[in-house]
Amino acid sequence: MSNAPKAHVLVVEDDQPSRAVLAYLAEDQGRVRVSQAATASEMHAVLARDAANLIILDLNLPDENGLSLARQLRTRSDVPIIVVTGDVSRDTRLAALEIGVDDFQTKPYDLKELGLRIRNQLRRSMAIRRPGQVESSARVAFDRYVLDHSERILERSDGVTIHLTRNEFMILAALLRRRNSSVSRAALLDAIGNADDGPSDRAIDIYIKNLRAKIEADQRDPRIISTVRGFGYRLTG
Structure with a gap:
């Protein structure tokens, strides 16, 4: 059995049922450690004590605009960010991409597809360059x-x-x-x-x-x- 630490995903979503679904998808049958936050202030508190390998972020939070929050995150960290939002406007999508989020999903989302997107982002986030790796076609x-x-x-x-x-x-x-x-x-x-x-x-x-x-x-x-x-x-x- 591997002793490697589990990846840590932070789900930031104010709607409890939606947050529970996102946490379930991120947990990947116990392979991933998941923290949850309903507000921006809770998100900051979690990150102050525990770095995340991936953040799943809703844009409609009660205490802070999600795009502003994503911008703050990107200025101090390269942690992958998946935005999940009910806002389907093109301007919002482009604004999020300009900030540098890694993925943008609108509600309602396909559960299987979102689960795969989460795993793909985590795989890249957790990738560690192997010692002695040499130049190759890759x-x-x-x-x-x-x-x-x-x-x-x-x-x-x-x-x-x-x-x-x-x-x-x-x-x-x-x-x-x-x-x-x-x-x-x-x-x-x-x-x-x-x-x-x-x-x-x-x-x-x-x-x-x-x-x-x-x-x-x-x-x-x-x-x-x-x-x-x-x-x-x-x-x-």
């Missing part, structure tokens, strides 16, 4: 970085791990596959593969903006990911 170097496909992480040359959301990772991987070539927005939408979520060209631009913030020395003068006006983007390096 590890692609560019500029000052290495994109590790097996662990789904981005490493900087000084050893720092750069957190990428799922969609940021998929877009960066797609650009790397066609390094030094122009890649259309449509091709990048296909790379995301979230047809049910209805992503748009605007969403691609937001993902690129977030990627540039993480890897470019100067976002106003990007040297790694350049814009191909009216078409898409190109990665060089």
Whole structure:
């Protein structure tokens, strides 16, 4: 039996029945440790004593706006965030993506699908680079970085791990596959593969903006990911 510590998921949802369902999905038959919070203040209290590997966040909380809360979390931590909300507006989805949340699910959600999304985020969050790991086709170097496909992480040359959301990772991987070539927005939408979520060209631009913030020395003068006006983007390096 493995002695590895369990992953810790924090569910932040003010509606008790919904919170219970989310906690049940996150627990994954006892494989995951789950904490629950009904308010932003309770969430802060939990995180003050116990770091989380994943936060499932409702946007409609009684004491604080969920988008503001997500922004606070992202400024001080790379912990994966899955937003679960009844707000189906495009503006809210784009605002959440711009903040840097890792996934966005609207209610009512499919229980099996959400359970899989939770497990996928946890698997990436808990991934630890194996000592002595060598360069392989699964590890692609560019500029000052290495994109590790097996662990789904981005490493900087000084050893720092750069957190990428799922969609940021998929877009960066797609650009790397066609390094030094122009890649259309449509091709990048296909790379995301979230047809049910209805992503748009605007969403691609937001993902690129977030990627540039993480890897470019100067976002106003990007040297790694350049814009191909009216078409898409190109990665060089």
